[in-house]
Amino acid sequence: xxxxxxxxxxxxxxxxxxxxxxxxxxxxxxxxxxxxxxxxxxxxxxxxxxxxxxxxxxxxxxxxxxxxxxxxxxxxxxxxxxxxxxxxxxxxxxxxxxxxxxxxxxxxxxxxxxxxxxxxxxxxxxxxxxxxxxxxxxxxxxxxxxxxxxxxxxxxxxxxxxxxxxxxxxxxxxxxxxxxxxxxxxxxxxxxxxxxxxxxxxxxxxxxxxxxxxxxxxxxxxxxxxxxxxxxxxxxxxxxxxxxxxxxxxxxxxxxxxxxxxxxxxxxxxxxxxxxxxxxxxxxxxxxxxxxxxxxxxxxxxxxxxxxxxxxxxxxxxxxxxxxxxxxxxxxxxxxxxxxxxxxxxxxxxxxxxxxxxxxxxxxxxxxxxxxxxxxxxxxxxxxxxxxxxxxxxxxxxxxxxxxxxxx
Numbered sequence: 001x002x003x004x005x006x007x008x009x010x011x012x013x014x015x016x017x018x019x020x021x022x023x024x025x026x027x028x029x030x031x032x033x034x035x036x037x038x039x040x041x042x043x044x045x046x047x048x049x050x051x052x053x054x055x056x057x058x059x060x061x062x063x064x065x066x067x068x069x070x071x072x073x074x075x076x077x078x079x080x081x082x083x084x085x086x087x088x089x090x091x092x093x094x095x096x097x098x099x100x101x102x103x104x105x106x107x108x109x110x111x112x113x114x115x116x117x118x119x120x121x122x123x124x125x126x127x128x129x130x131x132x133x134x135x136x137x138x139x140x141x142x143x144x145x146x147x148x149x150x151x152x153x154x155x156x157x158x159x160x161x162x163x164x165x166x167x168x169x170x171x172x173x174x175x176x177x178x179x180x181x182x183x184x185x186x187x188x189x190x191x192x193x194x195x196x197x198x199x200x201x202x203x204x205x206x207x208x209x210x211x212x213x214x215x216x217x218x219x220x221x222x223x224x225x226x227x228x229x230x231x232x233x234x235x236x237x238x239x240x241x242x243x244x245x246x247x248x249x250x251x252x253x254x255x256x257x258x259x260x261x262x263x264x265x266x267x268x269x270x271x272x273x274x275x276x277x278x279x280x281x282x283x284x285x286x287x288x289x290x291x292x293x294x295x296x297x298x299x300x301x302x303x304x305x306x307x308x309x310x311x312x313x314x315x316x317x318x319x320x321x322x323x324x325x326x327x328x329x330x331x332x333x334x335x336x337x338x339x340x341x342x343x344x345x346x347x348x349x350x351x352x353x354x355x356x357x358x359x360x361x362x363x364x365x366x367x368x369x370x371x372x373x374x375x376x377x378x379x380x381x382x383x384x385x386x387x388x389x390x391x392x393x394x395x396x397x398x399x400x401x402x403x404x405x406x407x408x
Contacts, residue, residue, distance in 0.1 A: 044086050047077065052093040059100040062107030071097050109143030113150075120154070129154040151313065156306070163299055166196040170291055173200050174284070199294040206236065207287040214279055224267045227260050228275055236286045245289050252282050304373050311370050318366075320358045328354035 051073040058066030071094060078090040113136050120132040137150045169188050176184045181204060189197040213229040234253050240246040259275050261267055267275075329350040336350075 041083065041086065044077070044081065044083070045089070048074065048086075048090055048093055051077070052097065055097040056100070059097070059104040059107075062104055062111050064101070064104050064108040067097060067100060067104050106143050106145060109139050110145050113140050113145065126154060126158075152306070152310065159302060159306070163302075166193060166295060166298075169193055169196055170200060170295055173291075174288055195298065196295065199298070200291055203287050203291045203294065206290070207283055210236070210283050211280065214276060214283070223272055225261070225265070227263065227265070228256075228272070228279060230257055230260060230279065233279065233282055233286060236290070237282075240286070240289055241293055243289075245285075249282060249285055249289065252278070252285075256282065308370055308373050311366050311373075315363060315366050318359050318362050320355055320362065324358060325351060325355045328358055 051070050055067050055070030055074075058064075058070060074090050074094045074097070078087055078094070081087050081090065116132055116136045116139070120129050120136070123129045123132060133151055133153055137147050139145075140147045140150060173181065173184060182201075185197040185201050185204075188194075188200075210229075210232050213232065230253060234250075234257075237246060237249045237253055240249070256275060256278050259271060259278075329347065332350045332354055333347065
């Protein structure tokens with residue numbers, strides 16, 4: 001909102017006060033003249049306030065064109081006024097509005113990014129979506145807005161939808177009659193979901209292998225004296241990750257083991273069939289649990305790859321904050337002095353050296369994160385770097401070089 005000096009307002013509403021302060025200049029001697037002068041000045045102040053308030057409102061709405069229009073209005077008023085007090089007030093309000101321009105420009109750019117996001121969502125092809133992403137990133141970056149999460153947004157949405165589709169394929173798979181599951185997986189693979197189809201197929205083969213053992217025992221010549229095989233089921237349960245589901249399956253297999261007979265023993269009537277049904281149910285439960293774990297691992301692998309790709313993009317656009325560069329340059333100047341090797345060193349030299357050093361340090365840190373995400377077959381590369389040594393540099397060193405460094 002426009003604000004004006006107390007002296008000016010009191011001068012316009014109280015002529016005797018203005019005569020003492022002389023904020024609005026010398027007034028005419030006659031009362032009618034003074035009244036007309038005050039009316040003109042009040043009209044001018046009202047116009048200034050209207051233009052200023054319109055500019056402030058435009059800024060709050062991130063309307064850069066509206067803000068510039070208000071500034072132009074005030075500049076036009078300034079060019080025609082002959083009253084120094086009014087001119088001073090106009091200049092003050094112009095400065096106020098101009099001070100709002102950077103933030104308004106940033107907000108207007110953010111509005112543009114949001115409008116582009118709507119266009120991206122409405123785009124029909126992936127190529128169009130990705131092209132709009134690039135425009136969004138440039139607009140955000142050039143205006144000082146955050147670019148986080150813009151590039152790769154389309155691909156992330158595709159992966160999220162793919163994960164949902166894979167989850168549906170997995171859930172529906174267990175509802176398909178066992179004799180139709182092979183055809184179901186073939187159809188999933190033909191639709192482009194070969195990865196999850198392969199996972200489900202592998203787990204289905206494990207289930208079938210244990211189910212065959214259960215069936216073979218059922219076909220034994222002497223059913224009542226043939227123990228049911230549970231060792232393979234228990235081994236598959238133990239291979240599952242820790243979870244409540246695993247705990248429940250272990251309890252169920254322990255109950256089944258207790259009901260099973262030992263070599264030379266005999267089942268009580270009906271117990272063998274009951275145990276067979278329990279083992280079949282446990283077998284199906286293991287398959288479902290293992291399939292869910294496989295899918296979770298697949299999601300983590302994809303997320304890891306996405307993070308690696310993000311870090312690789314960061315490697316190509318490293319930017320060090322100027323304040324950090326200045327702080328490092330002052331440290332270098334203090335540490336090394338300005339007369340190295342007989343040559344004078346300027347502060348600009350230290351600034352260049354500081355920026356280069358910080359960029360390299362950042363580059364090594366990012367590369368270290370990438371290397372750790374990718375993993376390594378060499379356990380030594382996970383060793384924590386000594387103080388003062390970037391982790392990425394330490395990771396690249398051979399054990400011999402590390403030992404030599406540690407010996408000093």
